[in-house]
Amino acid sequence: MTPALELKNVSKTYQLRQSGGFFARTTDHLAVNNVSLTLPRNQILGLVGESGSGKTTTGMMAMRLVEPSAGQILVDGTDITALGHAALKPFRRKMQVVFQDSYSALDPMMTLAQIVAEPLHIHGLGTASEQTEQALEMLVKTGLDRSYGNRYPHELSGGQRQRVAIARALILRPQVLVADEPTSALDVSVKAQIINLLLDLQAEMGLSILFISHDLSVVRSLTDKVAVMFQGRIVEEAPTETIFTDARHPYTRSLLDAIPVLNPRERRARTFLSRVQIEAATPRLSGQDGTPELHDIAPGHRLEAIR
């Protein structure tokens, strides 16, 4: 079956302007380096990794909200990399995103009901009162009572705002959802509620989700497969339980080792590996030297290693 979303050798270079001197210089920053990812239909793919490793940029490129410097993006088998604004519109409806920074994503002048109903309005779906009704129902699904419809974003707590962002993303019943840290601002019970909602929607509407998160416990209970990013690259990818029980890359292992303890009794001194130490420990599949590349080491298990 054609995957819901596919990234083929995607890269992103940002130009950074260095202030300070009389002449502004620019330097290139390779934020995402040759990333290939497949999100099969009706599955949840976790994207985890170092802060600043390019996860958000990757998710934004998948949604065509950031232009890739190289590579291809396929939605439902169609290459959307070069599509213009008009040609992209039908795909926009199928693909939604929950942003990492939900505060700046919500228009401060609109009520929550208006914010959640807006995508229906943009795509001309239903009458105004139907749109509002659907928006209120969606707010309730994310655990906010209907009375929140008349309130404004600045009146909400961090977690409440995040739920509004989720309601807005789901109102169009998308096929692909990029969720960037959607639960990090939520208390554990609401988090459970959102995770259960995503699992239900995955089953009900065949939703496919790229789930970007630092919360490895949530990743473990929600995702089918996990890809690990480090320094702009995917360094390991495997079925979720394989990542948690049989990780091979030193970066993946250092991540797992840093997961907070579940009980204060288990507190321990930790050692931290530097990037240089991690790079130096790149797995070798044979005794030879060479540049590290992604290799299939088992079905569904990709590892960056020196062959």
Place this chain on the structure above:
Amino acid sequence: MTLLNIENLTVSFPQHDGVVQAVRGVSLRVSPGESIGIVGESGSGKSVTCMAALRLLREPPSRIVADRLELGGVDMLRAGRTQLAAVRGRIAAMVFQDPMTAFDPVFTIGHQIVETIRAHRDLSKSAATTEAAALLARVEIKTPDAILNSYPHQLSGGMLQRAMIAMALSCRPQILFADEPTTALDVTIQAQILHLIKQLQAELGMALIMVTHDLGVVAETVDRVVVMYGGRVMETAPVQDIFDAPLHPYTQALMASMPGRTPGKQRLIEIAGASPNPANPPTGCPFHPRCAVADAQCAAEAPAFRALSESRAAACWRLA
């Protein structure tokens, strides 16, 4: 000595259609060097409590009432502008839940940290810049000089959060309010930041109020836990007791929904029912509509917050 002393704090936001009662009678004492974790329902008033303690909320729209609100010996309810500014730099600093609100988008990160340092410490611009770079390095930013020259929107969520932590620590506060300080960080950097905070606590005798939804972070860092629900404190206890023997029904439900205890893709345990609406809070105990052991008394009258032992206290009729 008490560094922070809050007695019966109430914070409300009058609205056209009612009053949002964000905090409803919270009391909290923190001694120098102590580490407190505040956990609880989203919207339960954790951030507002911290912001009110530092008088960072705009009044109006907010309305702050308390029997006592003292920080580092200063009466925060009566302090004037200059006194408040001095407290916020030298005595207390806050790491905000939303890093974007801490930085002004039109200035570089470096400019903002350097200005903060110079506002509270007598340092030259170049000395303050060196200090800022050193602090960024301590929060595991590998290229401090490049980050100093960057604008907020050019940084990833986690880098911005670390820059904010560096800015908060730049004035060597006696107490750090850290509101979800590590949510945007990967767990390796999170572990290093938590380690850094503990180190600074040991070095400077700094107290910590850590607001977090991550019970793992609580398990890693704090000595005592304050559990909030519906604008009230439900339970407070030493951290080990909260994990081993939570007593309040809300704390018990909260601990049960902690993810990560069993492997495999799975639904998680939720607390049935919706969060209370702070504009129209339930009568009696705020948790009663969702509490499995509630009875008529719970709906009629709010239980008082009372001591259960030397180190524990809770607000629940069942524990009275």
